[in-house]
Amino acid sequence: MKAFAYVNPTNEKDAVAALSPQLEHSMPIGGGQDLLARMKDYVTQPDRIVNVKSALESTVTPFQGGLRIGAAMKMVDLSEHAEVARMYPAISAAAIEVGTPQIRNQATVGGNLNQRPRCWYYRNEEFVCFKKGGNTCFSPAGENQFHAILGGGPSFIVHPSSLAVPMLAYGATFRLSGPKGERLVPAADYFTLPTKNLRTENVLAPDELLTHVMLPAPGELRSGHYEVRYKTSHDWPIAFATVLLSMQGGKVRTARVVMGAVAPVPWRARAAEQFLAGKTITEATAAAAADAALRDAHPLSQNAYKIEVAKVAVKRAILRAAGMQTA
Ligand SMILES: Cc1cc2nc3c(=O)[nH]c(=O)nc-3n(C[C@H](O)[C@H](O)[C@H](O)COP(=O)(O)OP(=O)(O)OC[C@H]3O[C@@H](n4cnc5c(N)ncnc54)[C@H](O)[C@@H]3O)c2cc1C
Numbered sequence: 001m002k003a004f005a006y007v008n009p010t011n012e013k014d015a016v017a018a019l020s021p022q023l024e025h026s027m028p029i030g031g032g033q034d035l036l037a038r039m040k041d042y043v044t045q046p047d048r049i050v051n052v053k054s055a056l057e058s059t060v061t062p063f064q065g066g067l068r069i070g071a072a073m074k075m076v077d078l079s080e081h082a083e084v085a086r087m088y089p090a091i092s093a094a095a096i097e098v099g100t101p102q103i104r105n106q107a108t109v110g111g112n113l114n115q116r117p118r119c120w121y122y123r124n125e126e127f128v129c130f131k132k133g134g135n136t137c138f139s140p141a142g143e144n145q146f147h148a149i150l151g152g153g154p155s156f157i158v159h160p161s162s163l164a165v166p167m168l169a170y171g172a173t174f175r176l177s178g179p180k181g182e183r184l185v186p187a188a189d190y191f192t193l194p195t196k197n198l199r200t201e202n203v204l205a206p207d208e209l210l211t212h213v214m215l216p217a218p219g220e221l222r223s224g225h226y227e228v229r230y231k232t233s234h235d236w237p238i239a240f241a242t243v244l245l246s247m248q249g250g251k252v253r254t255a256r257v258v259m260g261a262v263a264p265v266p267w268r269a270r271a272a273e274q275f276l277a278g279k280t281i282t283e284a285t286a287a288a289a290a291d292a293a294l295r296d297a298h299p300l301s302q303n304a305y306k307i308e309v310a311k312v313a314v315k316r317a318i319l320r321a322a323g324m325q326t327a
Helices: 012-017 035-040 075-079 082-087 089-096 101-106 109-114 164-169 270-276 283-293 305-321
Strands: 005-007 026-029 048-051 060-063 066-070 173-178 181-186 209-215 222-228 239-248 251-260
Touching (some): 089 222, 109 209, 164 251, 239 305, 251 270, 270 283
Parallel strands (some): 005 048
Antiparallel strands (some): 173 181, 222 239, 239 251
16 A cells, blocks of 8 residues: 555544645545555555544434434444434435445445445556546446446446435435535535546545535435345445335325436436326336336446346335335
8 A cells, every 4th residue: 555644633624624626635534444445456545544533523413304414424323323214214224234234333424425436447456447537438348247227428337325325315415515615515416427527426526525414304205225236245236226205195296216326326217206106106106117217228238137126126115115015
């Protein structure tokens, strides 16, 4: 690993001051579960790392009828938080499935949302892809079993954060802090496609921190979250979905369907949402909504199977939200 300086600020202002506008020069570290692995593999080689665990909040507080989550909160604490589970069950469901207990004991909310892609070309120092300033994505002509089936190109990574998907579904807003002060960015605008931004996966500047996640009052939403993994491994899901339903008289009034591990961003399936509006949830309507969610999928040479896997995730998340599937 390349030698680096370590800064341990105790407040947000000092933490921001220790960052740099230069990409990957001075980088925040939460639990280090992603950043340290990249540093050991010579994928990311910062000159300075800035520990944000003593500088940022790690608690959940009431906020305008919803909740505000500090970015330094550990994933284990998020997954076990009673109010989060009561108000936003899909967030708890996603958090408890992240990695292993050891990983959740170290990982933070801010680090989870900002972790970098798991693409094996990106993670290998030998491959200088778009994400590392190169001029190609190796996956279309290479091994692409786990890559994007929606929204891909020119890079075909899938977004790695399990938390990002329910956060987007619940309409979270992220508070960012930088040298010019704070800014609030809806989760829907935070994550960016490679067509907009090739080097990174979001709008965070190199000298900004994600400090809080604000969740609006959930209202009378019913939620379902379903992840499909290879066997029962601790690895990232092959595809997953969060579904939120607002019901009226046994029929869906409005639906929110967001898929994970299928695209370079958490992917909102608007066609499925429109299809579900006004419908009674049955096995058949859930399956038809899942078909609609994947209608525009464009698989690469080795990942067409992910279309069916994603359909299963969407269908089962819908049935879970309707209280019809518990397994
Ligand atoms: C076997 C295995 C299975 C896993 N399965 C899953 C899974 O199913 N789902 C899932 O979501 N993850 C999974 N992970 C990944 C793991 O959850 C993440 O690496 C972890 O959540 C990252 O959090 P961290 O605090 O350790 O981040 P760090 O490694 O500290 O940081 C990650 C990145 O975010 C940046 N960063 C950190 N904090 C902030 C901040 N406050 N503001 C701005 N930028 C910041 C860092 O600079 C770095 O680039 C898995 C990991 C392993 C090893």
